[in-house]
Amino acid sequence: MVTDRYKALIDRFPLVPIKNDSHLDKAHEVAQTLIRRGSDIKSDEAEYLEVLLSEIGRYESKHHALEFADMAPHELLQSFISDHGLKQVDLQAVLGVSSGVMSELVSGKRELTREHCVKLGHHFKVTPALFLPKLYAS
Structure with missing residues (x-):
């Protein structure tokens, strides 16, 4: 069952591939909000967070890998x-x-x-x- 909180997350930040650093910053804001809530998040919100963190990681690995190399x-x-x-x-x-x-x-x-x-x-x-x-x- 999809909760109202999950719908609000999708409205705030749809789960799509991250396109640029500004989009990345917004993704970080949403992820941080969920992480800070800890065990208070519902299962559908946890799944949303998992996908969002995956997209953040994918973008950072592709676009910021050289920064990390040194x-x-x-x-x-x-x-x-x-x-x-x-x-x-x-x-x-x-x-x-x-x-x-x-x-x-x-x-x-x-x-x-x-x-x-x-x-x-x-x-x-x-x-x-x-x-x-x-x-x-x-």
């Missing part, structure tokens, strides 16, 4: 946290880590594991390889 994994993580309007605590459950470990991952004091990279890639709908350390200097 970033260290922790810098990329900082960027994703900021760009998605998240706080470190929002990703603790995703990664299954304590606040201390999360802080070390974000600051670069601790390296992301392969498992972390996979979880982050899945969460942000991007390739996990983005979060792996670069093997050579560019």
Whole structure:
């Protein structure tokens, strides 16, 4: 059953491929609103969010991949946290880590594991390889 909240989401931001950075900014705003609501979102809203995050990831991977290429994994993580309007605590459950470990991952004091990279890639709908350390200097 489609809820009124879901209809309002579609009216506010139809689920279509993201076309430019301005459109991307609007997509981020809607995603942030839903993410902040946490467990209060209904199943159809959660499905909407999943598709929206997928579109955000697809657009960012295609149009901003070069920006990411020169970033260290922790810098990329900082960027994703900021760009998605998240706080470190929002990703603790995703990664299954304590606040201390999360802080070390974000600051670069601790390296992301392969498992972390996979979880982050899945969460942000991007390739996990983005979060792996670069093997050579560019």
